[in-house]
Amino acid sequence: MLDVSHFLESHPLTPTIDDIRAALDIETSNHIYNPDQHIAPQAYRHEYRAAAVLIPIYNCPESNELKVLLTQRSLNMRNHPGQIAFPGGKHDPEDASIQYTALRETLEEVGLSPDCFDLLGELGEYCSVSGFCIKPVVAEMTRMSELSLCEEEVEQAHWVPLHHLLDPRNFRYVEREIGNVKRGYFEILYGDLRIWGVTAGIIYGLYQAIENHSHR
Numbered sequence: 001m002l003d004v005s006h007f008l009e010s011h012p013l014t015p016t017i018d019d020i021r022a023a024l025d026i027e028t029s030n031h032i033y034n035p036d037q038h039i040a041p042q043a044y045r046h047e048y049r050a051a052a053v054l055i056p057i058y059n060c061p062e063s064n065e066l067k068v069l070l071t072q073r074s075l076n077m078r079n080h081p082g083q084i085a086f087p088g089g090k091h092d093p094e095d096a097s098i099q100y101t102a103l104r105e106t107l108e109e110v111g112l113s114p115d116c117f118d119l120l121g122e123l124g125e126y127c128s129v130s131g132f133c134i135k136p137v138v139a140e141m142t143r144m145s146e147l148s149l150c151e152e153e154v155e156q157a158h159w160v161p162l163h164h165l166l167d168p169r170n171f172r173y174v175e176r177e178i179g180n181v182k183r184g185y186f187e188i189l190y191g192d193l194r195i196w197g198v199t200a201g202i203i204y205g206l207y208q209a210i211e212n213h214s215h216r
Contacts, residue, residue, distance in 0.1 A: 004035060004173045007204070012167035015210050017059065017066070017120070017140050023213035024121025024138055032126040032136075032205030035173070035184040043129050043181060051132040052102040053088030055206065056117065057162060058141040066162040069141070070195065071109060072155040082155065084195045086202065087112075090132065098122075102137040110157055111148025118142050123205045128198050136202045160190050165203050166210070 015023070037044050056069040073083050087106040095101045099122075103114040117139040125133040147157050164170055165188060174196070175184045186204055187196035195203070 008168050008171055008173060010168045010211070012163065012169065013207060013210050013214075014163050015066075015166070017057070019213075020057070020138065020210060021120045023210045024123070026209075026213060030124045031133075032124050032201060032208075034127060034201055035186075036129065037127065039175070039184045040129075040181050043183075044127060048127060048131055048133040050091035050098065050101075050135070051089060052091060052098045052105070052135045052137055053086035053202065054102040054106045054117075055086055055136055055138045055202070056106065056112070056141050057120075057138065058144065058159065060159070067159040068162050068165060069110070070158050070160055070193070070199070071149075072158070072193075074151070074153050074155050083197070083199070084158075084193055085199050086136070088134070098135045099137050102135070102139075109150050109154050111150075112141070112145055116141055116143045116145050123202065123209055126198060126202050126205060134198065134202070136205065138206070158193060160193070160195075164188075164190055165195075166207050168207070171200070171204070 058067050060067050070084050071087055073085055087109045088102055089105040091098055091101045095104065099119060106112050120138045120140055122138065123136040125135050127133050149157060170188050172187050173184065174187055175182060185197050186200040187194060188200050188203065
């Protein structure tokens with residue numbers, strides 16, 4: 001089991017695109033650690049469904065820094081309204097691959113077509129309390145295109161510096177009672193954004209993949 005306090009005291013990472021590609025080039029079949037599964041295992045007894053998210057990374061020429069695209073889910077969504085997320089959704093039977101799912105959902109939610117991206121690799125799955133095993137697909141955005149948000153699904157989009165997301169000092173680990181069940185999750189604050197739960201957990205998984213590769 002992950003030592004959460006050790007992670008929160010770990011050093012920040014400032015990888016290049018090549019560093020990320022090299023880290024993801026290694027087999028990443030292991031699931032991303034979700035502390036909630038160890039605290040409330042009864043909430044994770046599901047027949048899991050497959051889903052995918054895209055982690056779009058853009059090398060911003062103005063600031064010469066890598067930024068990550070995050071969305072705020074529409075306040076009218078039935079599930080997780082207003083939460084900060086990566087573009088993504090469930091894997092449909094007609095989808096050719098899990099990578100196709102991530103790219104399709106990104107096009108539908110924010111209007112970025114697949115030809116804007118160069119796929120860098122994948123992380124292990126993150127299993128959620130809502131019954132999905134989510135495959136994060138990491139991609140470099142090689143061509144900037146104007147966003148076109150699907151108003152039914154996306155309230156806003158935000159570009160957040162990758163170095164902020166890969167600094168454990170910006171993480172908090174939270175335990176709280178939800179419906180008389182103790183739950184545990186990571187959260188990251190960036191300005192007015194509160195990035196928590198599944199999204200923060202996937203970012204933690206990206207940190208671990210890059211950090212593990214740096215020690216090889």
